[in-house]
Amino acid sequence: MAALPSSIHKHILLPKENEGYISFNKPKVHYRPHFQKLRAVVNKLDFAHQVFDEIPQPKTYAWNQLIQTHLSNKHPRNALSVYHGMMLRGICPDNHTLPRILTASRLCFDLAFGKQVHAHVFKHGFSSDVYVITALIQLYGCLHGVETAKWVLDNAPTSSSVALTILAKLYLADNKPHSAIEVFNRMIRSKAEIDPVALATAAGTCSRLKSIQQARNVHKIAKECGLEFHLLVSNSLMKMYIDCDSLEEAQSLFDAMLSRDIISWTEMIRGLVKNGGYNEAVKLFRLMNRAGIKPDSLTITSVLPACARVPGHKQGKELHAYLLRNGLDMNLIVQNALMDMYVKSGFIELASNVFMSMIERDIFSWTIIISGYSLHGQGRRGLDLFSEMEKNSSLEIDEFAYAAVLHACVTSCNVNVGMSYFNHIKKPTVTHCLLMVALLARAGLFNKMRNFIEEHRIEHTADILRAVLDGCRIHRQETMGKRITEQLCELEPLNAENYVLLSNWYAESAKWDMVEKLKTTIKDMGLEPKSAYSWIEFRNKVHVFGTGDVSHPRSEMIYWELQHLMKKMEDEGGHEPNSEFSLHDVDEERECIRIGHCEMLAISLGLISTQERVTVRVTKNLRVCRSCHDFAKGISKIVDREIIIKDPNCFHHFKNGHCSCGDLW
Numbered sequence: 001m002a003a004l005p006s007s008i009h010k011h012i013l014l015p016k017e018n019e020g021y022i023s024f025n026k027p028k029v030h031y032r033p034h035f036q037k038l039r040a041v042v043n044k045l046d047f048a049h050q051v052f053d054e055i056p057q058p059k060t061y062a063w064n065q066l067i068q069t070h071l072s073n074k075h076p077r078n079a080l081s082v083y084h085g086m087m088l089r090g091i092c093p094d095n096h097t098l099p100r101i102l103t104a105s106r107l108c109f110d111l112a113f114g115k116q117v118h119a120h121v122f123k124h125g126f127s128s129d130v131y132v133i134t135a136l137i138q139l140y141g142c143l144h145g146v147e148t149a150k151w152v153l154d155n156a157p158t159s160s161s162v163a164l165t166i167l168a169k170l171y172l173a174d175n176k177p178h179s180a181i182e183v184f185n186r187m188i189r190s191k192a193e194i195d196p197v198a199l200a201t202a203a204g205t206c207s208r209l210k211s212i213q214q215a216r217n218v219h220k221i222a223k224e225c226g227l228e229f230h231l232l233v234s235n236s237l238m239k240m241y242i243d244c245d246s247l248e249e250a251q252s253l254f255d256a257m258l259s260r261d262i263i264s265w266t267e268m269i270r271g272l273v274k275n276g277g278y279n280e281a282v283k284l285f286r287l288m289n290r291a292g293i294k295p296d297s298l299t300i301t302s303v304l305p306a307c308a309r310v311p312g313h314k315q316g317k318e319l320h321a322y323l324l325r326n327g328l329d330m331n332l333i334v335q336n337a338l339m340d341m342y343v344k345s346g347f348i349e350l351a352s353n354v355f356m357s358m359i360e361r362d363i364f365s366w367t368i369i370i371s372g373y374s375l376h377g378q379g380r381r382g383l384d385l386f387s388e389m390e391k392n393s394s395l396e397i398d399e400f401a402y403a404a405v406l407h408a409c410v411t412s413c414n415v416n417v418g419m420s421y422f423n424h425i426k427k428p429t430v431t432h433c434l435l436m437v438a439l440l441a442r443a444g445l446f447n448k449m450r451n452f453i454e455e456h457r458i459e460h461t462a463d464i465l466r467a468v469l470d471g472c473r474i475h476r477q478e479t480m481g482k483r484i485t486e487q488l489c490e491l492e493p494l495n496a497e498n499y500v501l502l503s504n505w506y507a508e509s510a511k512w513d514m515v516e517k518l519k520t521t522i523k524d525m526g527l528e529p530k531s532a533y534s535w536i537e538f539r540n541k542v543h544v545f546g547t548g549d550v551s552h553p554r555s556e557m558i559y560w561e562l563q564h565l566m567k568k569m570e571d572e573g574g575h576e577p578n579s580e581f582s583l584h585d586v587d588e589e590r591e592c593i594r595i596g597h598c599e600m601l602a603i604s605l606g607l608i609s610t611q612e613r614v615t616v617r618v619t620k621n622l623r624v625c626r627s628c629h630d631f632a633k634g635i636s637k638i639v640d641r642e643i644i645i646k647d648p649n650c651f652h653h654f655k656n657g658h659c660s661c662g663d664l665w
Contacts, residue, residue, distance in 0.1 A: 060086075064096045071100060076107035083117075093120060095129045102135035111143040128157045137163055141170035146179075161192040168201050177208040184218075194225050196232045203236035207243035215244050229256075235263045242271035262293055270302040278306035282315050297329045301337040308344035310619045310646050311537040316341045336364050343372035346617055346644050346651055363395050370404040376651045377660030379411030386421075399429055406435035411650075413662075415443050430461065437464050441471025446480070462491055469501070481505055496527035534598035534620040534645075538609050545601040558604040562595035569634045597628050599645055607639060615642045623647050633657050 063086045070079040083101045086093065093101070098121055105114035118136060126132045133156045141149030149170055153163055164187045171180035184202040187194060199222050206215040219237055222228045228237070234257050241250035254260070254268045265288040272281035285303045288295065295303075300323060307316030320338060323330060335358055342351035355361070355369045366389045373382035386405040389395060402425050409418030418439045425432055433456050440449035449468065458464045465488050472481030482505045488498040499522050506514040522529065535544040543552065552558060594600070599620050606616035624632075624647045636643050637657035645652045653660035 058091075060091055060094050060097060063091055064094070064100065067097065067100050067104070071104060071107075076104035079104040080108060080110070080113060092124060094124075095126050095132060098124075098126055098129075099131045099135035102132070102139050106135075106139045106142050109143060111139075114139045114143065130158060130160045130163065133159070134163045134166060137166050137170070141167070141173075146170045146174045146176070159190075159192070161187055161195055161198050164192060165195075165198045165201050168198075168205065172201070172205060172208065177205045180205040181209065181214060188221065194221065194227070196227055196230045199225070199227055199230075199233045200236035203233075203240040206240045210244055212244045212246055215240050215246070216249075229258045231257075231259060231261060231264075235261075235267060238264065238271075239267050242267060242274065245275075247271050247275045247277075260291075260293075262296055262299060265293055266295075266299045266302050269299065269306075273302060273306045278309065278312060281306040282312075285319075294326075295328065297331050297334045300328065300334050304337040304341045308341040310346050310617050310644075311535065311542050313345035313347060313617070314537075314540075316345050332358075332360055332362060332365070336362075336368055339365065339368045339372070343368060343375060346376075346646060348372055348376040348378070348651075363398060363401055366395070367398075367401045367404045370401070370408055374404065374407040374411045377411060377653060377662065379408040379414070382408030383412060383414065383417060399425070399427075399432070403429075403431050403435065406432060406439070410435055410439045410442060411661075413439070413443055415439060415445065428456075430458065430463075433458050434461075434463050434467055438467040438470065441468050442474060444471065444475045446471070446477070460491065462488060462495075465491070478505065478508065494525070494527065496522055496525075496529040499527070500529045530622060532598050532620065532622045534602040534618055536602040536606050536616070536618050538605065543602070543605055545598040545605075547598050548596040549598065549601055552601075552605070554605065554608070557608055558601055559595065561604045561608050562600055565635055565638060566595060566631070568638055569631075572638075594627050594631065597625060599624055599628050600631060603632060603635065603643060603645075606643075607635075607641070612639075613641065615644060617644045617646075619646045621648070623649060624652060629659065633659055 063082065067079045067082050070076065070082060079100065083093075083097070083104075086097070098117060101117050102114055105111070105117060118139075121127055121132055121136070133152065136152050137149045140152055146167070149167055153159055153167055156163075164183055168180040168183040171177070171183060181202065184198065184205065187198060199218065202218045202221075203215070206218055215237075218240070219228070222233050222237060227233045234253060238250045238253050241247070241253065250268065250271050254264065257264060265284065269281045269284050269288075272278075272284060281303055285295070285299070288299075300319065304316065304319060306312060307319060319341075322328075323334070323338075328334075335354055339351045339354045342348070342354065351369060351372050355365065358365060366385065370382040370385050370389075373379065373385065383405065386401075386408065389401070390397070402421060405421050406418055409415070409421065418436065422428065422432060422436050433452075436452060437449055437458075440446075440452060449471070453459050453464065453468075465484050469481055469484045469488075471477070472484060482502070485498065485502040485505055488495075489502060492498055499518050503515050503518040506512075506518065532547050533544055535542050537543075545552065549555070550559075595604075599618055602618040602620075603616055606618065610616065624645055629652065632643050632645060632652070632654045634657065635641075636654035640656070643654040645654070650661060
């Protein structure tokens, strides 16, 4: 090995006797059987020292055993003390002693001691030993920097795939994946032996790089080495493909695997959920159970997001029951995932039950439940919970928690409290600013809103403009709304929804010539506005409706039910048709009869297909229009049922003629 850098001691420094070091009896005569006794009590430290003291003349082997005893029992400082005593007795370390002491130095974060041991490596002639080199790389990589570790490897007389793999891992830990993959390529060029750990590390590097080209190269090398179906390698390759957004290749590998463990199944479930394959993920979870693989907490937290949607609520409840029935670990992460699932599938009460039953709560627990209440139109409850959370001094309120409470302020339209919390945020993000703009716009405080936008220089942000537009819609600010919509068209000229919004404003003013002109513009630019769809689950089948849809087998009954309800509402004077249409699908929904809007069709199917008192749950891909919102309120009172509509903004809970959103959404 080349000369040491100046930062590493070049001479032997023997530690002096110190209080706290372990004392040893004077050596007597060599007696071999004591070694076996020492090994037999390796996990009993007191007995180990007692046996060691009985050894007449302990050789290096015995010292090594005692050092390993302390390392195995996670007492690295004691291992250093034993080494100190070994040096005082004049016992020469060997290639088993030095790696262990270098490891102990690393675990104690004692770089100075590690440098002394490095000097011992040179003195005793072990600078070419592969295990010693590996231990030195780990020491310097963790305590002095990865470049120092690389220097050690570059100047070593020999290197191994293990040492190179460790260097690659150090680069990954230092967030330098490009350097890590270069180390792997160096292994290939040097024709070093490629083992499963090296391939798993390379796959992890590709995951970090998100490089499908590098990923396929690593997979190719795994095949050439005959390690493609080694379980560690297969799992790593599958995760690599998922992280590189190549689910198809991950699925092919999963299907071809000769054996699978819990990690294999969990990764594939995670990949399906990540790519929106929610039903497939739940099916795979059931298949895993039939295969006799018992899920762990990580598997559960991977599959629960697949149920975090209105149509998946039954599957989510089944998973919760499965957890309780099989006594699986209900740790904090699982409980948080359960809460999140219930919030997003429309069951805020069940989410609250999970929260109240938790013995331990972290900042994520509080953030999920506060956001959940806000999402379900109960901002006041969210604010109360945030005040309760603030009393817990052990919790550090992060940017996500502040975003949750600001959302609660928006839902409850509480400007003063929202401004107070916003001023507590040290470094407000765009999300925080967006929520404040939404709060001021909903409250109709347009002058304060303008000043806030100018102060934070966010006037050219599309989401900010949409928040302003929301306030214009609520407070009938037609002139401002039209101007904001025109700005959106200039800011995002290829976003078809902006032209639809502008068309809607012209339609509101009965300027049909401008509506037709914008319709032509959208067509000429080749843009495609989103169409509105709503869906409802019934008997384990999801029924999807478009605007004016007549394709459902029960369409005649669906429309008859809506007409009957509308007539009853008009007779009772409880429903006045609203001329304002949704800010989307202006061509479809404006020209369609009100009862033909997709959310109304889904609600009607729910009413005629379920028993009385059963809650009707509908999801819509776009914002619920005001006319349908008012109609749903009236229906909930007439039929005495709770109706829940989930749109991209929030859950609308209609009950007894009222909505949880307070008609501000």
